[in-house]
Amino acid sequence: xxxxxxxxxxxxxxxxxxxxxxxxxxxxxxxxxxxxxxxxxxxxxxxxxxxxxxxxxxxxxxxxxxxxxxxxxxxxxxxxxxxxxxxxxxxxxxxxxxxxxxxxxxxxxxxxxxxxxxxxxxxxxxxxxxxxxxxxxxxxxxxxxxxxxxxxxxxxxxxxxxxxxxxxxxxxxxxxxxxxxxxxxxxxxxxxxxxxxxxxxxxxxxxxxxxxxxxxxxxxxxxxxxxxxxxxxxxxxxxxxxxxxxxxxxxxxxxxxxxxxxxxxxxxxxxxxxxxxxxxxxxxxxxxxxxxxxxxxxxxxxxxxxxxxxxxxxxxx
Numbered sequence: 001x002x003x004x005x006x007x008x009x010x011x012x013x014x015x016x017x018x019x020x021x022x023x024x025x026x027x028x029x030x031x032x033x034x035x036x037x038x039x040x041x042x043x044x045x046x047x048x049x050x051x052x053x054x055x056x057x058x059x060x061x062x063x064x065x066x067x068x069x070x071x072x073x074x075x076x077x078x079x080x081x082x083x084x085x086x087x088x089x090x091x092x093x094x095x096x097x098x099x100x101x102x103x104x105x106x107x108x109x110x111x112x113x114x115x116x117x118x119x120x121x122x123x124x125x126x127x128x129x130x131x132x133x134x135x136x137x138x139x140x141x142x143x144x145x146x147x148x149x150x151x152x153x154x155x156x157x158x159x160x161x162x163x164x165x166x167x168x169x170x171x172x173x174x175x176x177x178x179x180x181x182x183x184x185x186x187x188x189x190x191x192x193x194x195x196x197x198x199x200x201x202x203x204x205x206x207x208x209x210x211x212x213x214x215x216x217x218x219x220x221x222x223x224x225x226x227x228x229x230x231x232x233x234x235x236x237x238x239x240x241x242x243x244x245x246x247x248x249x250x251x252x253x254x255x256x257x258x259x260x261x262x263x264x265x266x267x268x269x270x271x272x273x274x275x276x277x278x279x280x281x282x283x284x285x286x287x288x289x290x291x292x293x294x295x296x297x298x299x300x301x302x303x304x305x306x307x308x309x310x311x312x313x314x315x316x317x
Contacts, residue, residue, distance in 0.1 A: 002275050004268050004285045010226055012233035016051065019218055023055035026216050027191060034060030035216070036185040037193045038177055039090060041078030043236070043245055044195040047227055048218050050234040052193060053086050062188055065092040066177050068099055070113045072252035078240050085237060091184075095176050104172050107165040108250070116251040123257060136258040137299035140204060143167065144305055170249045174210030182213075191215035199224040199263055202270050203296060204303030205255065211247075223270065224263040261292055269296045 027034065035052050039045050052061045065079050083090040099105060112118060126138050142156050142163060156163075178192075185192045194214025196206045201220050206212045219227055224245065231241050244254035245263070256262050261269075265288050272282040279293050 001281055001285075002272075002277060004272050004277070004282070007271050007275060008223060008225060008267060010222075010229070012230050015222070015226075015230055016054070016233060019051050020055040023052060023216065023218065027056065027060070030191060030215070032189055032191050034062060034188070034190045035193045036062045036064065036181050036188065036190045038181050038195075039063045039065050039079040039082055040248055041075035041082070041240065042248070043224075043227060043231060043240060043243075044197055044219055046078075046082050046236050046240050047231045047234065048193050048195050049082055049086060049088070050231075050236060051218055053088070054234075058087050061086075061088060062184065062190060063088050063090040064181060064184060065090055066095050066180055067092065068094065068096045068173060069105060069110060070173075070248075070250050072246070072248050075246070075248050075252070078237075078243075081237055082240070093180060095173075095180060098176055099173060102172060102176075104169055107169040113169075113250040116253060119251055119253055120257060127260060136205060136260065137203070137295050137302065139163075139167075139258075140299065140302045140306075144302060170247075171207050171210060173249055174207045174247070178210050178213050185215075193218060194220070196220055197224050197227055198222055199266050199270065200255070202303065203259070203266070203299035204306050205259060205299075208306060208309075223267040225267045260295060261288070265292065266296065269293055273297075273300075 023035070034056055037045065037049055037052060039049060049061065049063060063083065065076060067076055079090070082088075096105075181192050184190075192213070192215045194212065194217040196212055196214075196217060197219045198221055200206050201212075222230065228241065244256060246252055246254050259266060265286060268286040269282055269288055269292065272285070273293075273296070277285075279290055282288065282293060283290060
């Protein structure tokens with residue numbers, strides 16, 4: 001039987017070298033002067049910043065901090081720590097006014113967006129309603145999957161208005177961030193760096209037209225646990241390395257709360273599935289349950305559904 005823990009091990013130094021070479025190659029191949037990167041203060045964007053500076057030099061790495069009404073202040077402080085550590089001149093652009101113009105803040109008040117306990121109760125409610133550990137996969141099923149079970153179909157019919165408002169509230173923030181980055185990339189003749197990792201990409205824990213939109217993806221081939229090892233090798237500040245990953249959309253909610261699994265569990269399941277292990281074999285080697293594996297499988301199928309969009313008629317000969 002293949003060993004999951006051994007399989008997830010990788011050579012961080014070699015990975016750094018390969019990514020640096022990839023960055024330089026793509027910038028040269030596409031005729032750009034550098035890269036544009038959004039700094040959130042999180043692990044993935046910080047790791048990308050370190051890699052880009054090593055590959056291109058700080059003069060060719062433009063970084064932007066994009067806070068808004070509900071941004072966690074600690075994340076911005078961590079982003080500033082990254083800029084000081086790397087010697088970057090980062091531009092801060094508050095996107096609250098754009099979101100306010102779009103009426104995004106009319107959907108969820110600042111009090112509601114800052115109430116972690118309220119949000120976590122909502123996550124537990126969705127998980128309980130669907131009898132699965134992952135509120136995120138069920139939320140995606142509500143949005144796209146016509147084969148949802150009876151209770152989820154009822155929830156979609158009865159609760160679509162509040163659920164739709166929450167979805168619009170979160171996704172519009174993510175997409176506005178990317179619009180801002182692409183504007184500055186075009187003005188400065190740069191590539192936009194994507195920061196989605198393999199773990200989140202596999203289960204569609206990203207928005208294809210938001211944080212999934214980019215010119216180059218530096219981390220999509222690596223699982224989150226591998227990126228932590230990569231960040232250790234790069235000497236990313238400990239307070240960023242060790243804090244929970246978060247999309248920072250409301251109340252600083254950790255991603256693991258929505259996913260319903262730790263990244264260690266998620267990565268173990270994904271690696272095992274990708275290497276042909278059975279559910280029983282994955283359960284034996286990890287702390288996950290068959291229900292956890294089922295939730296990941298559902299999320300993967302929905303991820304592939306989202307990737308198939310937009311739908312279109314066959315091209316005529």
